[in-house]
């Protein structure tokens with residue numbers, strides 16, 4: 065690594081990063097500036113759903129860049145109209161607002177729910193969220209998150225987010241009051257370590273929120289766009305939420321996210337919501353290319369198939385090394401290591417040319433490209449297997 069050509073210290077030091085600069089990506093592989101190749105099972109946190117620099121996204125961006133970058137958020141543009149229509153056609157929602165990040169989409173969902181409360185529920189504004197939940201890093205979305213490490217930070221928080229426990233309907237019921245306007249959750253808690261809400265819990269929540277006239281908001285920023293084998297995770301539970309947010313995979317690697325709502329919940333008035341880059345044609349053109357691929361015939365069937373293969377390979381490896389359960393769905397999976405060795409495993413895998421993620425000290429999370437091949441899965445498993453064998457031997461010696 066040549067520090068002179070890449071001075072690291074001009075960037076704010078907001079997280080620990082390896083002293084490596086990545087310069088190129090293709091499919092499931094990344095290369096650093098020394099020419100070393102890495103097999104990528106993080107894909108920018110489930111962002112590159114078609115892998116690194118997929119030709120369909122590159123071509124869509126290049127074509128759109130030559131045509132029009134941004135006319136002004138005060139005017140319509142064709143890619144945003146097309147993408148909104150395609151998302152509405154393939155979901156239970158009627159209207160879309162595009163944003164530049166997942167946190168901004170969730171911030172919009174919170175504002176929309178508060179607007180709904182002001183209009184229809186006598187000023188109710190509380191949104192019940194969940195312990196362990198993660199909704200982003202703006203002040204309101206950190207407040208909505210149930211991440212322990214966020215609790216002491218940036219006080220005072222935005223108020224109005226009482227926390228229930230995932231898969232515990234009574235804990236939700238206890239929090240409902242005149243002030244409640246909605247319930248918001250990730251169908252699978254990703255950042256917390258891949259903890260799924262059961263389909264039954266999602267259905268019970270839908271019934272409960274209907275009974276009380278509350279909005280059900282699903283944060284599908286990580287689970288949406290085919291990640292769990294359906295285009296949107298809520299389809300597994302056969303429910304129709306009122307509001308959904310998308311992010312990460314929707315842009316296939318570029319900053320795009322979206323807030324979707326049913327006609328009844330879509331109650332913003334002029335002046336409530338907006339933004340300079342929101343729904344710009346360049347990002348929406350990428351989103352259209354991604355959606356066309358992910359909703360092509362057989363694409364989701366192959367995600368299910370590949371997900372089951374990864375799951376069974378992880379289970380077999382877990383059995384070989386005496387590790388814990390495999391959690392998650394489709395191509396969003398976690399392996400419980402039963403010991404706080406995840407950071408060491410991730411560092412060793414990095415040296416060996418495989419990119420993995422540790423959302424917790426004792427778990428690994430796998431979020432490869434949705435078109436990852438079985439051969440690539442086998443290569444990742446072989447690498448991880450060898451690391452665990454070496455570490456297991458080291459543990460026995462120690």
Ligand SMILES: *Cc1c(COP(=O)(O)O)cnc(C)c1O
Nearest residue numbers: 165166167198199200250285286
């Ligand atoms: C990543 C994520 C967010 C935040 O998205 P950003 O684009 O990082 O702002 C919100 N909710 C969930 C479930 C996420 O996984």
